[in-house]
Amino acid sequence: NEIQQPLSAFKFHPFDSPEFCSQIITPSCNTTFSYIDELNKSIRPFLSDLIKTSYFKYFKVDLDKQCKFWSAQHFCATENCAVEILPPDQFNWSNIHNDSLKPSQLGKINRADSTAIDNSIETEAIDTCEDLDYSHFDEDHACVYVNLLNNPERFTGYGGNQSFDVWKAIYSENCFPNTNPMSMKNLDAEPEQCIEKNVFYRIVSGLHASIAVHLSNEYLDAETGEFYPNLKVFMERVGSFNDRLSNIYFNYAIVSQSIVRLAQILPLKQFIQSGYDDISPAQKQIFDQIGNVESVDVYDDLLLQEIIPSLSQNTLFDTSTLFSEDPLLKNEFRARFKNISAIMDCVGCDRCRMWGKIQTIGYGTALKILFEDEAAENLKFRRIEIVALINTFDRLSKSIASINNFKSMYLKHLEDVEKGIAKPGEYETIRNKAKGLGFPFFATAPQFKDDEKVVSSLSSTLSVSSASESSTSVTSTPPSKKLGFFSPVEVEKLLDPSKRSFIDELKIAIFDVSDAVKFILNSYITFPSTIFKITVTYASQLWDELIGAPTRFKYESPISIKNDEQEKYAALFDN
Numbered sequence: 237n238e239i240q241q242p243l244s245a246f247k248f249h250p251f252d253s254p255e256f257c258s259q260i261i262t263p264s265c266n267t268t269f270s271y272i273d274e275l276n277k278s279i280r281p282f283l284s285d286l287i288k289t290s291y292f293k294y295f296k297v298d299l300d301k302q303c304k305f306w307s308a309q310h311f312c313a314t315e316n317c318a319v320e321i322l323p324p325d326q327f328n329w330s331n332i333h334n335d336s337l338k339p340s341q342l343g344k345i346n347r348a349d350s351t352a353i354d355n356s357i358e359t360e361a362i363d364t365c366e367d368l369d370y371s372h373f374d375e376d377h378a379c380v381y382v383n384l385l386n387n388p389e390r391f392t393g394y395g396g397n398q399s400f401d402v403w404k405a406i407y408s409e410n411c412f413p414n415t416n417p418m419s420m421k422n423l424d425a426e427p428e429q430c431i432e433k434n435v436f437y438r439i440v441s442g443l444h445a446s447i448a449v450h451l452s453n454e455y456l457d458a459e460t461g462e463f464y465p466n467l468k469v470f471m472e473r474v475g476s477f478n479d480r481l482s483n484i485y486f487n488y489a490i491v492s493q494s495i496v497r498l499a500q501i502l503p504l505k506q507f508i509q510s511g512y513d514d515i516s517p518a519q520k521q522i523f524d525q526i527g528n529v530e531s532v533d534v535y536d537d538l539l540l541q542e543i544i545p546s547l548s549q550n551t552l553f554d555t556s557t558l559f560s561e562d563p564l565l566k567n568e569f570r571a572r573f574k575n576i577s578a579i580m581d582c583v584g585c586d587r588c589r590m591w592g593k594i595q596t597i598g599y600g601t602a603l604k605i606l607f608e609d610e611a612a613e614n615l616k617f618r619r620i621e622i623v624a625l626i627n628t629f630d631r632l633s634k635s636i637a638s639i640n641n642f643k644s645m646y647l648k649h650l651e652d653v654e655k656g657i658a659k660p661g662e663y664e665t666i667r668n669k670a671k672g673l674g675f676p677f678f679a680t681a682p683q684f685k686d687d688e689k690v691v692s693s694l695s696s697t698l699s700v701s702s703a704s705e706s707s708t709s710v711t712s713t714p715p716s717k718k719l720g721f722f723s724p725v726e727v728e729k730l731l732d733p734s735k736r737s738f739i740d741e742l743k744i745a746i747f748d749v750s751d752a753v754k755f756i757l758n759s760y761i762t763f764p765s766t767i768f769k770i771t772v773t774y775a776s777q778l779w780d781e782l783i784g785a786p787t788r789f790k791y792e793s794p795i796s797i798k799n800d801e802q803e804k805y806a807a808l809f810d811n
C-alpha cells in the first residue's frame with residue numbers, strides 16, 4: 237500500500253514516522269509526510285492557477301472591525317502590513333444571489349428560478365434555529381474587496397507583545413471546561429487525553445506554523461528590500477519543531493478531505509457558474525477592466541478534473557471516531573473555533589489580520605463540512621467560505637512546497653559543511669538555542685544536567701554489570717560509581733565477591749556510607765532547583781493537558797528509560 241511506505245521527507249528529523257498523524261493520539265488521520273509531499277507536487281500547479289482566477293482571488297473583508305476582547309490597536313508599523321484594497325465604488329460583489337445556498341437547492345438553480353435562492357447577505361445567520369457555522373463573518377456593509385494576489389502573505393514585521401497576546405488568546409480557546417470525562421479515551425500513549433481537544437490544538441498550531449513558514453519563505457532583506465527564503469528563521473520557528481511541522485501536514489489532510497467531501501455534497505461547478513450568471517452587466521464590465529471572468533470550464537478543468545480526483549485517491553482524514561462519545565463536545569468545539577475567527581479582529585497588522593481571517597474561515601468551512609456531515613442536506617455555503625477554503629488549502633500547499641525547498645537548502649548546507657565551503661554550526665545549534673521555556677510549551681523536552689549524569693553513570697554501570705553477568709554482586713552501589721574510590725584494577729577484583737577480603741568489605745561499607753552522606757548533603761544544596769524543575773515540569777504538563785497538546789515532557793526516572801536495561805539493573809541488585 238503506497239500510503240504506508242516509509243518516509244523520506246525530513247531526513248534531518250528523527251520524527252520521520254509513517255504515523256505522523258496518529259502518532260500524537262489522533263487516530264482519525266491516516267497518511268504520511270511523503271504521500272502528502274507527492275500529492276502536493278502533483279496538484280500544486282493546478283491549485284496555484286485556480287487561486288489566480290477571478291472567483292477565488294477576490295476576498296471581501298472588514299479591516300476596521302474592533303477587537304471585542306481587549307482594546308487592541310490596529311496599528312501598522314511598516315508598509316508591509318498594509319492591504320491594497322479595490323476601489324469600493326468600482327467593485328461590489330455583494331448582490332450575487334448565490335452567496336449562501338443549500339446544496340439541496342443547487343439542482344434547481346437557473347436564472348428564472350432565483351426565488352429558490354437565499355438572497356441573504358453573506359453575514360446573515362443562515363439558519364436561526366441551528367447555527368452550524370464554525371466562523372464569524374464580517375458585516376456586509378463595512379467590507380472592502382481585496383485582490384489576494386496583490387497582497388501576498390509574507391513577512392510584515394508584526395510581532396512582539398501584540399502578536400504574542402493574540403496567539404495566547406487563540407491557544408487559550410482550547411480549554412474545554414465542559415469536557416465530559418466519558419469522552420476521554422484511555423490510550424496507552426496518552427492516558428486521559430481528549431482526542432477532539434488534540435485535533436483543535438493541532439489545527440491552531442498548524443495554522444501558526446504555516447504562517448511562520450510563509451513569513452520565513454518571503455522574509456524581508458532590510459538592505460535590499462527584497463523578499464527571500466530565510467533558512468535560519470525557518471529553522472528557528474518551524475524546522476526545529478517536529479510537532480509544528482507535522483501539524484501543517486495534519487491540516488493539509490483535514491482540509492483536502494473536506495474539499496473531497498464538499499464536491500460530493502455541493503455541485504461546485506453549478507455553484508461557481510451561478511455566481512457568474514448573477515453578476516450584473518455593469519459588474520461584468522468592471523471585471524473586464526480588472527481581469528477577465530474566466531469561463532466556468534476553467535474551474536471544471538482545474539478543480540473538478542485535476543485537483544479533486546487526485547485528493548480523492550485516499551482517505552487522508554477519517555472523522556468517524558470523532559465526537560462519538562460526547563455529542564455536546566461538538567457544540568463546544570464549534571463555539572470555541574468560532575471565537576478564534578473573532579479574535580482575528582484583534583490582530584494589529586492589516587495584512588496579517590486579512591490572511592488570519594481567510595484561514596480561520598477556511599478551516600471553519602472545512603470543519604463544518606467534515607463534522608456536520610450528517611446535516612449535509614441542510615448545510616448552506618457562502619461564496620466567501622468556498623473562496624476561503626480553497627485559499628487556505630493553497631496556503632497549506634505552498635507551505636509544504638516551501639518546507640521541501642527549505643529541506644533542500646538545509647541538506648545543501650550540510651553538504652557544503654562537509655566540503656569545507658560553509659561554516660558548521662549556523663543551523664545545527666538552533667535546536668539547542670530553542671531549548672528552554674517558551675509560550676505555550678517547552679520548545680523541546682528540557683534535559684536536566686543531573687539526568688544526563690545519572691543516565692551516563694547508569695549505562696556505564698550496565699556495561700560493567702553485563703561483563704560480569706555470572707557474578708553475584710552483594711553491594712548495593714553500582715561498581716562503576718566506585719571508580720573514584722577504588723582503582724580500576726580493584727574494581728575488577730571487587731566484582732567477584734569471593735575474592736574480597738575483610739578490608740575490601742570494610743572499604744565498600746565506608747564508601748557506601750560516604751556516598752549516602754554526599755547524596756543527602758547534595759540533595760539539600762540542589763533542593764531549590766529540584767523543586768523549581770518539578771514545578772515547571774508539572775506546570776508544563778498541566779498546560780499541555782489544558783489546551784489538548786500532546787504531553788511533551790514526562791519526567792522519567794532514569795531507570796525506566798529502557799525496560800531491558802532496567803531488568804538487568806534490577807537483576808544485579810536481586811543477586
Ligand SMILES: Cc1cc2nc3c(=O)[nH]c(=O)nc-3n(C[C@H](O)[C@H](O)[C@H](O)COP(=O)(O)OP(=O)(O)OC[C@H]3O[C@@H](n4cnc5c(N)ncnc54)[C@H](O)[C@@H]3O)c2cc1C
Pocket residue numbers: 389390391392393394395396399400402403440441442444445446447448451473480580583587588589591592674675676677
Ligand atoms: C493571526 C496572525 C497572523 C499573522 N500573520 C503574520 C504574517 O502574515 N506575517 C508576519 O510577518 N507575521 C505574522 N504574524 C506574526 C507572527 O505569527 C509572529 O507572532 C511574529 O513573527 C513573532 O514571532 P515569535 O517568533 O516571537 O513567536 P510567535 O510566532 O509569536 O509565537 C509565540 C510562541 O508560541 C509558541 N509557538 C510558536 N509557533 C508555534 C506552533 N506552531 N505551535 C505551537 N506553539 C507555537 C512558541 O512558544 C512561541 O514563543 C501573525 C500573527 C497572528 C496572531
